[in-house]
Amino acid sequence: MPATHLDKRTTSRTTWTHASIPTLAVILSLAAPAFRAGADEIKPLRLCADPTNLPFSSDNASMPGFYLELGQALGKALGRPVAYNWYKSYFGKRTVRVTLLGKQCDAMIGLPLSEDFMGPAVIFSKPLITEAYVLVSAKDGKVSSIDDLKGKRVAVQFLSTPQNLLAQLDEIEKVTVLSPEEGMKVLDQGKADVAFIWGPVAGWLNKTEYGDRYAIQSTEGLGLSWISAVGFAKTSIELRDQVDAALPSLETTIAGLIAKYGFPTDRPVKFNAAPTATKHAFLPASQALPIVLAQLTTVAAATPEAVSAGREVFNGTCAHCHGPDAVQSERRIDLRLLNRRYGDDMRETYWKTVHEGRPSKGMPAWNEVFTDEQLDNVYAYLLTLQTPSN
Ligand code: HEC
Structure with missing residues (x-):
């Protein structure tokens, strides 16, 4: 690897x-x-x-x-x-x-x-x-999506996931910094509108050095949270x-x-893919390691390929009920809550549910439709989306 x-x-x-x-x-x-x-x-x-x-x-x-x-x-x-x-x-x-x-x-x-x-x-x-990159901005100009970043000057750390993620978006002006401290500084000096930096450090600096002046929006997605x-x-x-x-x-x-220590605890926004490009544009293999995966031990092959194959199956089939990219406001079928709901039993519950379905509740069985490998891939994909339990 x-x-x-x-x-x-x-x-x-x-x-x-x-x-x-x-x-x-x-x-x-x-x-x-x-x-x-x-x-x-x-x-x-x-x-x-x-x-x-x-x-x-x-x-x-x-x-x-x-x-x-x-x-x-x-x-x-x-x-x-x-x-x-x-x-x-x-x-x-x-x-x-x-x-x-x-x-x-x-x-x-x-x-x-x-x-x-x-x-x-x-x-x-x-x-x-869970620790994650965050978007730090003035409280009256809070940003919470990639779209919100358009037309803005965004401080990103050299060689970080956010730098990589925003690299191809021409509408966003990047201000390259070498540390989260520098990111906060250029924000404070008015040289950037947003700092897209490592959350715990941002939260800590906001609390200790900047009098909680800034709004912090956590993100999640491959390479953005772990x-x-x-x-x-x-x-x-x-x-x-x-x-x-x-x-x-x-x-x-x-x-x-x-x-x-001021670590951010807000609900993260998902940044797996920007609206204007395919996911792969942002995730070259070296950046796409599924660092975020909890319970990785149970997934034999949670490679970036597995995650992206799983996503394809998911969005092709499961998304009809569970939401595209698993974004689903109805909690009962929000699969981003599996980890929170089942903890250590998440894998087992997933496996049983997708194999046998819960026909009386409207969840079909998928064992005749997809191979175990495909269902494993979907699981690997879902792991990257789990809502942190803190
Ligand atoms: C036709 C709609 C539908 C489709 C398509 C569907 N599901 Fe479901 N799924 C449901 C419903 C409804 C539930 C909730 C069942 C319940 O209340 O116990 C559910 C529950 C689940 C659960 C258990 C959630 C929990 O918290 O207990 C998992 C895991 C799951 N689905 C995975 C999948 C996967 C993977 C796919 C695609 C291969 C898929 N589902 C496709 C309707 C669907």
């Missing part, structure tokens, strides 16, 4: 080039006195983290960032003190290889939940939150299971942290 997509997108905050800075390997134990007595037995939960990546992580104890505060809460839930291995540049495969897979830490919070990330070498917890989780080396199944067991008790904590 090409690495480019994720690497590019994650440069929204720390840049890939930072990965060449050697690990600082500072282990800071936050062991509370209570842990000292049994220090021989209780090993700290070691988290790899970037010391300068707010709103996600920071070595500033008074403002540690979303991921680190969540890590502290996790440590508490597991009865283990938390230690940090600071490593500049949080994301990127090289970082993960050196730190997590190099056994310098036990877990990394906030990795993209996708098999495409590192293949089977990395395993994941259940989903934490689900983050805790990542572990594949040998850490036991720890992963412990974390999964602890996560449900941390829902309130997570909601509190989302508010504290």
Whole structure:
């Protein structure tokens, strides 16, 4: 799988080039006195983290960032003190290889939940939150679709999905920036009308530096949003299971942290395809990795090809009742809610429903009409559209 997509997108905050800075390997134990007595037995939960990546992580104890505060809460839930291995540049495969897979830490919070990330070498917890690109604009000129962007100057980050997405739309003037900070700055200086940048950072900056002056509209679609989780080396199944067991008790904590760090929580608009061009124009293979797919483990071949084949089947057949691109205002048949509705059982429910139908309720059976592969493709496509549960 090409690495480019994720690497590019994650440069929204720390840049890939930072990965060449050697690990600082500072282990800071936050062991509370209570842990000292049994220090021989209780090993700290070691988290790899970037010391300068707010709103996600920071070595500033008074403002540690979303991921680190969540890590502290996790440590508490597991009865283990938390230690940090600071490593500049949080994301990127090289970082993960050196730190997590190099056994310098036990877990990394906030990795993209996708098999495409590192293949089977990395395993994941259940989903934490959905993160996405957002459209930031003045409150009285809020934009919520690609059409709204026409005639506007839009700040996009170099080599990001939004840059790619808007590249072919001549009616939109692009202002290229190198970071979300710069995107907010050109917006604030009146050099752009809209900033199409990484949401958590935009929300955080809007809250802390811009007095919540700007309206934020979240987006979703291939390469625009992804689900983050805790990542572990594949040998850490036991720890992963412990974390999964602890996560449900941390829902309130997570909601509190989302508010504290200003992460956007609005309902996203879907940006899979612009009105004026075919979807493929915006999604060259390297950009179309289905990063967004939750529960990827159950889909053998969730490739961009599978997603796009599934979309074709869907819009050709299922869309008559479930809406084109699954946009459907009647909740009962809104298939973007499958994940929210069924969670871990989503796959099974889908499979049973499409195979057997629910004839008494108006849902036909499709097993005679489509092959399992086609139904799998539709599933892969639907996964890219799921409404986040936060
Ligand atoms: C003729 C209309 C119609 C078509 C065409 C149709 N469905 Fe449905 N589908 C329904 C209805 C109505 C329901 C809700 C049944 C119920 O209330 O339990 C449903 C429910 C579902 C559900 C379960 C939703 C849930 O939340 O429980 C899935 C999954 C589903 N459809 C998938 C598909 C797929 C995939 C296709 C295309 C291959 C498709 N449907 C085509 C009418 C349709």
